[in-house]
Amino acid sequence: MTPTLTALLCLGLCPSLCFLPGTLPRPTVWAEPGSVMPWGTSVTIWCQGSLEAQEYRLLKEGELETWDRQKPLETKDKVKFPITHMADIYAGRYRCDYLSPTGWSEPSDPLELVVVTGREWGKPSLSALPSPVVTSGGNVTLQCASRMGFHRFILMKEGERQPSWTLDSQPAPHGRTQALFPVGPVTPSLSWTFRCYGYYSNTPQVWSDPSDPLELLVSGEKVRLLPHLCFEAPDRLTGTLPPYALLDRSLPTCGHHSAAPTPVLTWGPPCLSCASRMGFHRFILMKEGERQPSWTLDSQPAPHGRTQALFPVGPVTPSLSWTFRCYGYYSNTPQVWSDPSDPLELLVSGVSGKPSLLTQQDTVVTSGQRLTLQCRSDVGYNKFALSKEGAPDLPQRLSRQTQSGLSGATFYLGLVRPSHGGRYKCYGGHNLSSEWSAPSDPLDILLAGQLSYTPSLSVLPGPTVAPGENVTLLCQSRSSVDTFLLSKEGAADPPLRLRSQYRAGQHQAEFPMSPVTSAHGGSYRCYGSASTSPYLLSQPSDPLELLVSGEENRNHCVLESFTGECPQILTHL
Structure with a gap:
């Protein structure tokens, strides 16, 4: 058949399907929901070619082998290549092509797939x-x-x-x-x-x-940028907070911090910072329930091109409500204010029974897990707050859940991301009071697999030891490590931490265990961390099984001696 006749048949019979030999339609490739994806999220690469396609290939620049292959199922003209957890390994430049009865098509134009990761990096x-x-x-x-x-x-x-x-x-x-x-x-x-x-x-x-x-x-359009209201300690700006903030008496304040036995009345006032990028000349602070401005102050320069005013508030006591909003205005239009900031509620922590903060997972977690924290107390609290050290978007409050005489709340934090690493505390409170309990003991959530290297774990003198003997677990890495952590599978206690020592070309830490008891037996792993991000850990070492000799037989005999089935083992002990 001549090319002219083929072309005429295509135009007359199947204009959407036919193509001349050597002119297969070039496929297109794209990513959903986008090509710039946060680390740990899911993304799908799509390739669309022809209804004649029998197979699709995904090609990654720099890789000798085909990255992935898919056969079309429901719709033959396109396939998807899913990525469940976006990570560095998936970042790169992709093309796709497809196989038809006449051969392989040309590759598509490139798709640049980018991972956004904050591991050890500060945002610009x-x-x-x-x-x-x-x-x-x-x-x-x-x-x-x-x-x-x-x-x-x-x-x-x-x-x-x-x-x-x-x-x-x-x-x-x-x-x-x-x-x-x-x-x-x-x-x-x-x-x-x-x-x-x-x-x-x-x-x-x-x-x-x-x-x-x-x-x-x-200029000339209505201003919609709102000033932000936040808690300001004298040495640092904690950032924008949600509609309420938790004032712990252990925090520094703008005023004098008294160590008197009655800190509620003599405690120095906190500072509230009202800030904006709009260059307002003055700021107004309004307390909820009051019709007149509580304070009006001239603005001062602040970091990142902002202006701000610092309002000292207090003394703060649990008997009153402490909810504020702020506004900004220009000196040439003092009666024209900006929209109000989001409300900020100050909550005073007290000295009543502190709750307990637990995790349903180990304290060492990995990306892709679901992180759930539980705050519990034997005091009948009916509200709880969760706070994370240094985080502006916590605390958060949940309704109580009572079980077996305990009050508690469950905080579902979703799929683990690097931002979840940190130190958490929780508080309990009553609906009719603005005072909160003392904070729980801190709970550290550590994220494994955030640093690229993998340390090694060994044991001296060997993995099998007798009760009463001394043993040392040695964690080593050729990569730079500030701190090593040792965790035991199933242990309720947090991992042990030791500063790294540099010896014989390696960073290492020695974890001594002496004298050994049956409680030391089990499976161990170690990790490394950097001082700049202490809650983000390396890949885990291979597990090391520590066996305390005699413990298995001794336990077996105690159990079986009640039935009279272990006389020979007993004689050897």
Whole structure:
């Protein structure tokens, strides 16, 4: 059949299916829900080709072998390649092709699949120069900066799937690197919200966590950026808090901290920080239930291009309600205020019976597990709060659950992510009081597999020891390690921690166990961690089984001697 006749038949009989030999339709490849995915989330790569396709291949740049193969099932013109837990290994550049009766198609255009991971990395900062308020039609420069030494920075505009700009980093003051992105002309008809990322040149598809969002506001439109109300200790800003914050008497405050026996009345006042990027000249603090402003203060410069005012509040006592909102305004329009901040409620912790904080999993968890924490007490509390050290989005409150005379609450934190690592406490309280109990003992949640290296675990003098003898478990790694942790399978106690020592070209820690008892028997693993992120651990070592000799037989004899079936073993003991 001549090419002309073939072409005519295709046009007349099946214009959507026919193609000339050597002209197979090129497939397309895409990712859902997107090509920039947080670490640990699920993503699906789709490849769409032809209804004639018999098989699809997924090809990853840099890999000699086919990454994956799929045969079409329901719809022959496309297949999916699912990734359950996004990780560094899946980041890269992908193409796909398909097999038809006439041969293999050309590969698709590349798909860049990126993993966003915060492991050991700090997110960059994003600011507008000279200001986030831009006149209509004007231009602005966005500065993305970090201390992590990233080689390149990416600027992403909200609502767009592809990077808006990518630039090489440049040296900046104070040991940072930065990139300056020109943006504009800015118009009121579009949204202008940005985030930026950093990455290293040897891993271009592994990005840092995103910066905080930066919204450009076009002058002349209604201002919607709200000031933020947060608890401010004298030496640090804890960030924006949810609609309530827990004031623990162990926290520092802006005023004098008294050690008197009655701390409720003499405790120094906390500070509330009202902050905004809008350059307000003055801030107003309003207490719920009062019609007049509680305080009005001039603004002061704050980090990241913001202005703020610090309002001392107190003395705080449990007998009153302490819920606040704040506003900002410009000095030339003192009667025109911004929208209010989200409400912030101060809750005073007390000295009543502290609850217990437990986890349904081991304290060492891995990504993909579901993390559940339980706060319990023998006191009849009917509300509970969970707090995480250094986290702005906790505490949270749940209704009580009573069982066997105990009150408690279960906190479902979802699938484990690196951000779950940290130190947690919980509190109990009563509905008719704003006072909270003393905090529970802290519970550390540790995430294994967040650092790439795997330490080794060995035992001296050997894995089989007699009761009363001495034994040492040795954890080693050639990678740089600040602290080693030793965990025992099924143990209720948290892992043991020891500072790393550098000897004979390796980092190591020796965990002595002496004298050995039957309680020491079991399966052990060790991990490494860095001082900058102590709750993120390395891959686990291979398990090491420690056997206490004689314990198995002795236990067997005690059990079986009641039935008279162990006389020979008893004589050997």
